[in-house]
Amino acid sequence: MAAPASGFISVFSSPQELGASLAQLVAQRAACCLAGARARFALGLSGGSLVSMLARELPAAAAPAGPASLTRWTLGFCDERLVPFEHADSTYGLYRTHLLSKLPIPDSQVITINPQLPVEEAAEDYAKKLRQAFQGDSIPVFDLLILGVGPDGHTCSLFPDHPLLQEREKIVAPISDSPKPPPQRVTLTLPVLNAARTVIFVATGEGKAAVLKRILEDKEENPLPAALVQPHTGKLCWFLDEAAARLLTVPFEKHSTL
Secondary structure (H helix, E strand, O other): OOOOOOOEEEEEOOHHHHHHHHHHHHHHHHHHHHOOOOOOEEEEEOOOOHHHHHHHHHHHHHHHHOHHHHOOEEEEEOEEEOOOOOOOOOHHHHHHHHOOOOOOOOHHHEOOOOOOOOHHHHHHHHHHHHHHHOOOOOOOOOOEEEEOOOOOOOEOOEOOOOHHHHOOOOOEEEEOOOOOOOOOEEEEOHHHHOOOOEEEEEEOOHHHHHHHHHHHHOOOOOOOHHHHOOOOOOEEEEEEEOOOOOOOOOOOEEEOOO
16 A cells, blocks of 8 residues: 555554654664665664653663664764753753663764854764765665654754755755754755655654644645655654644554553
């Protein structure tokens, strides 16, 4: 059966059940990729509530494969705030503290920005690091990107009506006027998001319900940023809890471990 344009939608009874299933999917994708011809797994993470969700569930899900498998993971970040890693707003800093302390991916395999550079140079530097990590790809092709979505429909640091939505050349772009603080950020662009082999959007809570209905059901003339993520050849999935999905009328798959 062909996937709808909105992708495959899975709804879970709680954020806890969602997190456990998400971690299992990451582990399964990793195992599949490591057994394939390229023998590596490239994962892109977003921040926000995903940090605590993955920190809670992913180490145990990845453990059966053994620590040696983690040496073949490549970890990048879908966007990053231009703040020191010790700052509470640093996505990498939060993952370093809460996840990577329990999931020992080698530092050399974790691709981060240089927060000491001006934002334009930080974006160029991060793009250069990605090209080195994804040699042979004209555009970096992640095996799995895990994205969030804001109540305004933004994803990564791609905001509604922002010129970056038209970016087609750069794989990483600087942003100095983010409507959500902090204002200076570095973000993957739509060409990278749409080159991924699998993209999973994760959204929980009734505060996301209205925007999810717009993204997944409305055919808007000026689509929200998250609605512009349509992988060219990859798979698009939505992992939602019941509160976030409460306004949806499109078909979805209901999951429960009860």
